[in-house]
Amino acid sequence: MTAAASRIRVLSALRWPEDIERDFLAGALRGDPRTPDPPLPRVDLSDARSALEGVRHELVGNDPSLHFLRDTVDDSLAAADMLEGIGTRRFTEVGLRLYGAPGDRVHPGAPTTLEAARHFLEATERLQLHPPEPDLDAETAARWLREQLARIYPADPPRVELDAGLASLASAGSRRIRLRADARFRGLQLRQLLEHEALVHIATRRSGKAQPVLSALGLSTPRTTATQEGLATLAELLSDTLDLSRLRRIALRVVALQAALDGAGFVDVYRLFREAGQDVEESFHSTRRLLRGGPSWRDGGRCLGIFPKDVVYVRGLLRVHGFLLAAARSGLRSAPRRLFCGRLTLADAVRLGPLFEDGTIRPALVVPRWVEDTDCLAAQLVFAGLITRVSLEDVQLEDFCR
Numbered sequence: 001m002t003a004a005a006s007r008i009r010v011l012s013a014l015r016w017p018e019d020i021e022r023d024f025l026a027g028a029l030r031g032d033p034r035t036p037d038p039p040l041p042r043v044d045l046s047d048a049r050s051a052l053e054g055v056r057h058e059l060v061g062n063d064p065s066l067h068f069l070r071d072t073v074d075d076s077l078a079a080a081d082m083l084e085g086i087g088t089r090r091f092t093e094v095g096l097r098l099y100g101a102p103g104d105r106v107h108p109g110a111p112t113t114l115e116a117a118r119h120f121l122e123a124t125e126r127l128q129l130h131p132p133e134p135d136l137d138a139e140t141a142a143r144w145l146r147e148q149l150a151r152i153y154p155a156d157p158p159r160v161e162l163d164a165g166l167a168s169l170a171s172a173g174s175r176r177i178r179l180r181a182d183a184r185f186r187g188l189q190l191r192q193l194l195e196h197e198a199l200v201h202i203a204t205r206r207s208g209k210a211q212p213v214l215s216a217l218g219l220s221t222p223r224t225t226a227t228q229e230g231l232a233t234l235a236e237l238l239s240d241t242l243d244l245s246r247l248r249r250i251a252l253r254v255v256a257l258q259a260a261l262d263g264a265g266f267v268d269v270y271r272l273f274r275e276a277g278q279d280v281e282e283s284f285h286s287t288r289r290l291l292r293g294g295p296s297w298r299d300g301g302r303c304l305g306i307f308p309k310d311v312v313y314v315r316g317l318l319r320v321h322g323f324l325l326a327a328a329r330s331g332l333r334s335a336p337r338r339l340f341c342g343r344l345t346l347a348d349a350v351r352l353g354p355l356f357e358d359g360t361i362r363p364a365l366v367v368p369r370w371v372e373d374t375d376c377l378a379a380q381l382v383f384a385g386l387i388t389r390v391s392l393e394d395v396q397l398e399d400f401c402r
Contacts (some may be wrong), residue, residue: 001051001052001055001069001072001073001216002215002216002218002219003051004047004048004051004052004055004076005048005052005072005073005076005216005219005221006219007045007047007048008045008048008076008079008080008083010079010082010083010222010309011167011171013041013043013083013086014086014167014292014293014307015165015167015292016036016038016165016167016288016292017038017039017165018164018165020036020038021284021285021288023036024036024284025280025281025284028270028280028284029280033267033270033271034267035265035266035267036266036288038292038294040086040087040293040294041086043083043084043086044084045080045083045084048076048080049077049080052073052076052077052080053077055069055073056070056073056074056077059073064351064352064353064354064355065213065214065352065355065360067351068214068216068344068348068351068352069216071223071348072216072219072221072223075098075221075222075223076219076221078094078097078098078222079098079221079222081094082094082095082098086293086294086305087293087294087304087305088304089304091293091294091304091305091306091307092261092293092304092305092306092307092308095293095306095307095308095309096308098222098223098225099222099225099226099308099309099311099312100113100226100308100311100312100315101113101261101308101311102114102117102254102255102257102258102261102308102311103258104311104315106315106318106319106322107318107319107322110318110322113254113311113314113315113318114254114255114258116251116254116314116315116318117250117251117252117253117254117255117314118251118255120247120248120251120314121248121251121252121255124244124247124248127244131186131188131243131245132186133186134183134184134185134186134189135184135186136184136185136186136187136190137184137185138162138179138180138181138182138183138184138185139162140185141179141183141185141190142160142161142162142179144190145160145177145179145190145193145194145198146160148194148198149177149198152198152199152366153198153202153366156175158172158173158174158175158176158177158198158202159175159176159177160176160177160178160179161176161177161178161179162178162179162180162181163178163179163180163181164180164181164182166178166179166180166181167285167288167289167292168180168285168289169183169185169189169193170193170197171197172197172198172201172202172205173202173205173220174202174205174206174209174218177193177197177198177202180285188241188243191239191241192236192241192242192246195232195235195236195239195241195368196232196233196235196236197232199235199366199368200228200231200232200235200340200368201228201232203340203364203365203366203367203368204228204231204339204340204341204342204343204364205218205220205342205343206218206365206366207340207341207342207362207364207365207366208341208342208343208344210362210365211341211342211361211362212362213355213360213361214342214355214360214361217341217342217343217344217361218342218343219343220343221343222309223345224343224344224345225309225312225316226312226315226316226319226345227316227319227320227339227343227344227345227346228316228343229312229313229316229317230312230313230315230316230317230318230319230320230321231316231320231339233250233313233316233317234317234320234321234324235368235370237317238370238377238380239368239369239370248276249278249286250310250313250314251314252272252273252276252286253286253289253290253310253311253313254310254311254313254314255272256269256272256273256286256287256290257290257306257308257310257311259272260290260291260306261306261308266287266291269287269290269291270283270284270287271283273286273287289307289309289310290306290307290308290310291305291306291307292305292307293305293306293307319346320339320346321381321384323335323346323349324336324377324381325378325381325382328374328377328378328381328382333374334356335349336367336371336374336377337363337364337367337371338352338356340364340366340367340371341356341361341362341363341364342361
């Protein structure tokens with residue numbers, strides 16, 4: 001199952017040729033941005049699908065590990081269905097089922113992801129944002145990361161590579177971090193990358209692959225994406241590396257995603273990012289992230305290439321925070337460490353409880369500093385839960401002078 005699921009690589013299938021960016025930016029700088037027309041890959045995952053369907057019939061029983069494996073197989077089959085539907089309505093429909101939609105409620109008692117994103121944008125709109133300009137090129141950033149990774153993983157440090165075709169600033173597997181070759185970075189962004197990529201994504205993947213029984217905990221599947229990105233974004237927040245510009249950026253992606261679902265095309269979404277203050281290049285990359293499944297294919301006013309993964313940053317952040325707070329209230333002190341034993345969902349962290357308790361699932365290989373002291377973590381979570389009840393619109397500077 002693990003071998004078959006590993007062949008279903010979502011982000012790799014959605015890469016665009018480098019000349020697409022160059023041509024778009026040339027037109028945008030002339031004031032004439034035009035919808036790109038990237039070649040759509042013909043994805044054939046029939047072999048992986050057949051192998052997974054064969055395994056699925058064998059996963060009979062009520063053991064928690066079997067429930068986990070069934071869910072993983074079903075998720076991998078859905079991801080294959082999405083990729084084989086690139087350029088059709090099915091791509092977006094399956095993607096929304098896998099990653100969630102902006103209008104979905106985060107969890108009982110919480111707002112929708114779109115409502116939360118709009119709240120973040122409205123609450124920070126009048127705050128003074130003057131982040132320094134990025135002053136480090138990708139090669140300099142790569143050298144710094146290599147030094148830090150050698151400290152965290154001395155026996156087998158992940159490689160750091162430059163990739164000109166990367167849609168995001170960075171991406172991580174268990175053995176490498178890729179940086180977009182033409183990007184520039186601030187020191188804070190590099191610390192964000194370290195917390196987000198090295199101490200969450202790489203750490204969970206390595207811990208999962210090292211499991212002696214459930215090595216499927218090392219798989220990257222869509223069902224674990226919200227927990228992964230939520231955990232990584234929470235790590236930024238708790239390590240003091242999540243700045244306002246980053247918070248606004250992930251919130252804006254949710255609003256832009258909803259605009260695309262409502263019928264906005266590539267140039268419309270690009271202009272939404274530009275009007276929000278992003279420069280030409282960043283606006284292109286932000287738009288490509290959301291529409292990388294083929295933005296020029298339209299049907300009934302909707303773009304067929306919408307890739308809704310970016311909904312998971314805001315949604316995942318709120319869900320992971322809520323889960324850890326609920327776990328602390330319930331006395332499940334091991335909950336934060338469980339999330340670093342592999343790539344799993346919040347439900348997995350509860351349902352696989354017997355396997356954590358009997359040692360079938362081994363402890364995480366690496367955990368970040370903020371996880372080590374559960375009392376301090378609980379205090380931060382409780383305080384954050386209280387402060388969310390304060391309406392920032394009702395607080396004025398003069399109120400503190402009375």
